[in-house]
Amino acid sequence: MRLSKNWLNEWIDLSAKSAEDICAALNEIGLEVDSCERIRVPSKVVVAKVLECREHENSDHLHVCKVDAGEILQIVCGAPNVAEGQMVACALEGAKIGELSIKKAKLRGVESCGMLCSAKELGLGELGKGIMILDESIGELEIGKELSSYPAFDDYLIEIELTPNRGDCLSVRGVARDLSAKFDLPIKDISPLKKSEDELLGIGRLISLHSEEEKNCALYYKVVNLGENFSLNLKKRLRLALIESKHKSAIEGALEYSTHSTGALFRAYDARKINPNENEKISLKIKNGEHKQSQIYAEDKLLGVAGICANKEFLADENTKIAIIEASYTAPEIIANATGEDKNMPKDEMVYRSSRGSEPAISSSMNLLFGSCFENCEWYGGSQQISMNVERANILVNCSAISKMIGMDIEKKEIHKILSRLNFEIASGTNDEQFYAKAPAYRHDIQNIADVCEEIVRIYGIDNIPAKPLNFCEANRNSQASLKHALARNLRQRAVDAGYFECVHYIFDDPSELETMGFKPCQAQMLNPITNELKELRPTLLNSLLNSALNNAKRGAKQIKLFEYGEVFDISGKQSSKLGFVSCGLSSLPSLKNGAKGTELSLFELANDIQKILGKISLKASENLEFLSPYEQAKIIQNGKVIGFLGRVKPSLKKDLPRCYVAQIDFDALKCEHILAEPYSSFPATSRDLSVLVSSELKYEQIKECIEALKVENLQSFYPTDLYSDKSLGDKKSLTISFSFQSNEKTLTDDEINALMQRILDVLKESLGMELR
Template structure:
């Protein structure tokens, strides 16, 4: 956003305030100054009046001018095409030093004496304004022949470029920045007054019929004017050049100037193009399916409010009847639709998407005042409008809350004064409580914290006393805290059992995933901008990225590699989950005297014991190989409290060979099925428990889970626990196997006698015979 000191001065009193002070204040209130450029016309460059022009006798492109400099008339040879009699022009007199270092001297050009130089804008050190010499007019002040241009303050301006954040659309205008400075310097904003005598003027209803279908969330106001003798003053041309705004004609130049000044989105239309040779234009505002509003004429779209307009409908001449449109639509409505549907936008969408000025009458009246001042325009009386009332956003905040967040006491009167000057409407200030409405032009104010931020930036962060941070959290035991503690304890248990934590990117190679038997992300969910070609997917298993760490350790001659990781995994729909992985490769223990320096490799049973030491007791059930990592014969599902929690498996030999790994086992579990549960204490018997073994013969094809399910819920109350301790098969048993079960028996009332224990074991055997076809061995 570009502003100038003199431009701001038209809206806020800056007398006695230096430009450096303005820059410091802008920075302190959150409007970061990116650059400061000072334009100064050198001395000895004065206002000249061209009394006559004659062609150079010896050069077709040169003109010999007689220019009145007040004290004398000088002859100056000029090569500009636009030099002509009756112009006021800047003249660098003999002795003047130009901004580029050139010194003006008496000279002869093709034999003709020349005392000075008629200057263009760039030769004066100003932005480029048109072609040829600079034509002066009284928009910069009363022109006095011979007066030095360095005395015209409007030409000698300071240009400030502000780096605005996306949420400060209210400062995308001179008026918006002036409004901020008026609060920062405690100065009053200069009101704008526009009075139009509408008597004896045709009403806009004679040429425009404006209707609406539906209720789109937009606001529109139309005015009309009959242009004649429109001229662009130097001040407008200079300021538009500073903000690098091009204009195809005078009307567009004034529209651009009014937009930058007021922040209101303004557009113009050629009446003859809309009327289609009719006496009256019929415009219809329609609500679109996407919730936006479109203005139609003769069945065609003239504009989509806030997004674009038909460029061919713009006024191309600075005469005739034109329609002037001011529009507003909330940025939170328009931006998501444009992004979702990829709608074509014009230059003004930048303003509407960040929040333009909603006071449409202000922008239109300012534009009409310019046209009335610099043309012979006849403005039609009245307007046609469709206004969607902006819903007021009411907030309630207490002084105590403000002081607690800021860290120091601020008087209620100071708070109310700051908020009122910022445009907040204060409804109540009783009992230390403030009820207010946010300003209509501040789209970024949504909650109490935003209001407090406004107070802080105006008070000044440098005026807030530094204090040690004091943070006192309420004593609460939330689910998030329980989850954090459990994951912390899980890590500690893994480390205590000899595992080392690793951390990997969640990104992986889709090509590798397919080789391992996984499905990558669906095409519509794929990463649009991956870090590298080898990181174009998201891992579905922690083991996918763990393989590289295992391989790296093997290449460094590590013989025992216990690793673990807790991290995110993703399914094909990009739904994420937290998994816990334990991986073990190589020797089951470290070299020691007890194993003669030759420890055995890790096996399935040993690894399962290590997993149980970390996560606690669980049950193994037969599973199927879901992907290429699982061994077809040495893998199982892990079940906890009746839920499938994950898998434990030996790494598939093909994968192990590809990564040059020794025997490798891993267990991967869903963290949501591992969360700690409240443990209820149970009474234990004061009498000594006894254990009894029973050996039975069952079919080899019978899984242990069937035997377990047959016993659970059917055993006598005295049987507290049972588990298998031996399995035996040989040729003599044929298709049968011998299975030994151990039972822990205890009574809460007494020490059981042998006869009672035998009776219990008889009951157990009957259950096995009935439900499992078991025979006593």
């Protein structure tokens, strides 16, 4: 999008703003400035008048001109359009035009004291062949006055890079509206129509317009008599050259200028091409196409499709005398759907604007066109038009939500002010924190509160919002079911790594075998059991695992390690998840290392396996499970909570099984927690052994609780290493406990460790009656 500062100044008063201020503001509000170039005519180029013009005696194309440039000069000129009485741009002696320095010279024997310039030579773009003819559109012409003192010849050309949603800024008016909101300046009231339409011939005598179908576009028609020599003034032609217009006729140039200025879409049709009969009215009809596009017909002739294309056969050109001017607006989604679904539909350059959103205020835009480009023409009074309501989203704006999105608190008053400057229609909401807002009709891209928030940030200024570090506050999207699944998969993999094979059994079990193990039947009975042996919802995983282990033993397996993860049901039918383990036979198979008979399995080997799988655990003696040996069963404790049990199966339960140990873990009691890294000491650890005499009735658990209650500083761990008894000790036993000490701050001295050991011994003596051996 190209525009100039002076062009902007016609819509909004920017006289107090520099080009740098304007470019900075455009960048702040999201209209990225691609370039800003000063367009200025060189010094010593002045307004001059051609007093006389005659043919050069020694040339068939040169002219000898007598020019008044504040002084009378003789200038030889080769332009084909130079003529007596013209006001022209004259470069005086000493002026520098590009790389050319102007000085006195003789051209084919005739002295020339300056140069009559074309617009291209002055860096103003291409205006046609020949020199540039000045007129009053640039201001009052004073002979001898430098051109650079006129605003039209000392301007800034600004090029903006627009995103596809900002079709409203594909015009000078659109950019001025945004700058108006940024600078808090009013848009100027431009009302160029000065002719009284009561004195004009009514447009209804020439054309009529009607539509019998749903109105999918707005149309506005006026008719102008261009006459014989319609042309645009210099200021408009200069601006068209700056935006690199490719128009072929003056009428095309007028429409392109007005579209670029107002944002509205214009077309011009030749009335005589549509109907050569001057006395016959032209009847225009609107019909809807397959994709809701509005087709304009004159009787059975298709003139065009609003916002998409036009029939070139009927378009106005340089020979047109009576032109029907059309202004249209079609919702951009209709344009996009129609052109996207029908790839073969004819399209022209207008689609670029209409698909991004053109200006809906076509009536005022038409008046601006007639008042600025056709001010010297005759036109028919009145208009023919079809109106439509542009749908606008009614957005509920919550001030707290806006502040949260922006990252800082913005008062409701400030939000109101910014939206009002952006021409939003504001209505009260249900409370003080919220209100309803409707975007202006030309902002079709604003549909929700996020769009409104973006508009507020644009105008408030993103540089005025304090920077904050990015806060990763994404909520954990894992559900309890997914976390449970991940933990189960991890534990099953660990069990396999520990040498166990996974089993999968039915959730039904044999009620007689369960009764033998001491489990009560579930109150929820199966109506259609698979078999009589599988008609009870299982309360434990262990019976099925023991049966599988028995089958393996009957086939000669010497070492059996099985596990299962599955669901069980209590007496009331409540479902829970469990992990079951069975370890039978030998701990290690016969080999050169283990001997000819191998190694017998023990309770603590199964406990060690469980610890590999679940992490650190502790055991506490238990006697309440009927199917386990009362001498080899224990509760499994983790983080101070009972999570299961383990023990040796009574030989009488499964008579054909070798030595067998089982464990069952309450899976729902396990916690899926991240491991927290703790600092480790860089100083050496020191160990001490304490051998004491203890009562045969005393349990190690009591000793452990007594030592833990002391909370001895720098004590890392302790555990029993030896238990000895003989007749000489009577009813007492010798227990050796190994202690490990380590500090995070220093190397502990022998004296410090001895003091800690003495403290432990004193408490054991006092609390449990233990003696040093």
